[in-house]
Amino acid sequence: MNIHLQSARSCDIMDNMGNIILHGARVVDPAFGTDTVRDLYIADGKIAASPAPDSRVIDAHGLVAIPGLVDMHVHFRDPGQTHKEDIISGADAAAAGGVTTAVCMPNTKPVIDTPELVQYVLDRGCNSKIRVLPYAAVTVGQLGETLTDFAALKNAGATAFSDDGNPVMSAAVMRRALITARECDTFVATHCEDASLVRNFAVNDGAVSKALGIQGRPAIAEEIMIARDCMLALDTGARLHVCHVSTARSVEIIRRAKSVGARVTCETAPQYFSLTESAVPQLGSLARVNPPLRTPTDVAAIIEGLRDGTIDAIATDHAPHADAEKALGLLDAPSGMIGLETSLALALTHLYHTGAMSLTDIVRRVSATPSDILGLDRGTLSVGSAADIAIFDPDAAWIVAPPFHSRASNTPFIGAELRGRVRYTICRGELVYDL
Numbered sequence: 001m002n003i004h005l006q007s008a009r010s011c012d013i014m015d016n017m018g019n020i021i022l023h024g025a026r027v028v029d030p031a032f033g034t035d036t037v038r039d040l041y042i043a044d045g046k047i048a049a050s051p052a053p054d055s056r057v058i059d060a061h062g063l064v065a066i067p068g069l070v071d072m073h074v075h076f077r078d079p080g081q082t083h084k085e086d087i088i089s090g091a092d093a094a095a096a097g098g099v100t101t102a103v104c105m106p107n108t109k110p111v112i113d114t115p116e117l118v119q120y121v122l123d124r125g126c127n128s129k130i131r132v133l134p135y136a137a138v139t140v141g142q143l144g145e146t147l148t149d150f151a152a153l154k155n156a157g158a159t160a161f162s163d164d165g166n167p168v169m170s171a172a173v174m175r176r177a178l179i180t181a182r183e184c185d186t187f188v189a190t191h192c193e194d195a196s197l198v199r200n201f202a203v204n205d206g207a208v209s210k211a212l213g214i215q216g217r218p219a220i221a222e223e224i225m226i227a228r229d230c231m232l233a234l235d236t237g238a239r240l241h242v243c244h245v246s247t248a249r250s251v252e253i254i255r256r257a258k259s260v261g262a263r264v265t266c267e268t269a270p271q272y273f274s275l276t277e278s279a280v281p282q283l284g285s286l287a288r289v290n291p292p293l294r295t296p297t298d299v300a301a302i303i304e305g306l307r308d309g310t311i312d313a314i315a316t317d318h319a320p321h322a323d324a325e326k327a328l329g330l331l332d333a334p335s336g337m338i339g340l341e342t343s344l345a346l347a348l349t350h351l352y353h354t355g356a357m358s359l360t361d362i363v364r365r366v367s368a369t370p371s372d373i374l375g376l377d378r379g380t381l382s383v384g385s386a387a388d389i390a391i392f393d394p395d396a397a398w399i400v401a402p403p404f405h406s407r408a409s410n411t412p413f414i415g416a417e418l419r420g421r422v423r424y425t426i427c428r429g430e431l432v433y434d435l
């Protein structure tokens with residue numbers, strides 16, 4: 001057992017253990033394929049077989065209880081840019097979205113590339129409402145040149161490795177990273193966009209970039225890097241996780257790579273099944289994100305990939321930025337959007353209420369499968385597992401509006417009417433969010 005599990009455990013033990021009866025909830029647990037209305041008992045931070053005598057009763061009639069969301073891709077800006085978000089405010093936003101485990105990308109200031117910085121994220125996470133885990137950088141300073149010390153970083157508690165935000169441009173460096181990841185029994189999570197093709201362009205290369213008269217980020221920039229990394233994964237036998245898949249051909253490349261035995265997993269983010277590039281002229285910098293919003297054909301393929309399991313996970317890529325930065329306008333603002341407080345509702349609105357996916361399959365993508373990819377023991381409500389639970393009204397209609405629990409408010413979904421709303425979040429048996 002490595003130190004990261006030990007740190008996460010001791011963090012779990014420090015937390016307050018509540019005893020709760022969740023009365024009459026529709027309990028969906030993909031681990032057993034179950035979807036039944038029943039009581040759920042929580043005692044000493046775990047799912048229990050019977051109620052503890054001093055339990056608080058929460059009336060959950062009409063509500064759905066699922067394993068808390070495991071979001072394997074967030075940016076909490078801590079250390080260095082805590083005016084945008086810190087680990088505590090990021091965890092508050094997570095709790096409000098039903099997210100009970102969040103894995104932070106290392107593109108902070110400084111970059112998380114030493115054991116001490118890994119420990120910093122773990123320590124701060126222990127004081128937050130949810131479980132916060134760190135990725136460590138693939139290369140020193142995320143400069144794409146020198147590999148970090150994977151063994152030491154994993155031993156300090158790094159969940160896995162990523163240079164997200166800065167694609168690893170050198171195939172030689174990526175190959176060495178994958179070989180090292182395999183030796184250390186971990187994986188590399190990649191932001192796939194060839195930097196020479198996307199430069200600092202703000203939108204997809206297509207109808208909208210043409211209409212605006214600006215250069216765009218072509219789909220092929222994402223696809224060739226995914227193809228390269230899938231081939232490197234196949235050749236090295238290493239595990240690769242592709243972040244935020246956004247195009248139809250990316251889905252197809254990953255589908256084929258899996259079919260020939262590459263150890264590849266991938267995620268998409270809610271914006272890639274909810275929005276297209278046509279949101280950009282109206283929303284400007286709020287709709288600026290890397291990779292960019294794409295076309296209706298891409299959205300349809302992303303949904304099909306989620307349905308057939310080619311896309312393993314939904315992760316938010318929660319990327320807070322200050323209002324003043326987003327006010328710089330489409331061409332100059334930084335890329336990214338917050339997502340923790342809307343991700344489950346967007347999945348319910350665009351995947352469940354449209355009939356595209358069952359609740360059980362959605363829970364697989366938001367919780368059970370990312371937990372498996374990360375090697376965690378979350379993503380199930382079986383007796384004895386950690387009481388990490390998201391409880392939501394599947395039909396409640398609401399309009400996204402500030403204030404948010406996040407310190408930032410850069411989301412293109414302000415004003416959108418969504419269906420499905422988180423009512424309570426329980427993490428390690430403790431009620432951490434109550435709408």
Ligand code: DOR
Nearest residue numbers: 075165289290319335336
């Ligand atoms: O839009 C993005 N924002 N994409 C990334 O890869 C990085 C992220 C950020 O850190 O803001």
Ligand code: ZN
Nearest residue numbers: 164165191243
């Ligand atoms: Zn990224």
Ligand code: ZN
Nearest residue numbers: 105164165317
């Ligand atoms: Zn990211």
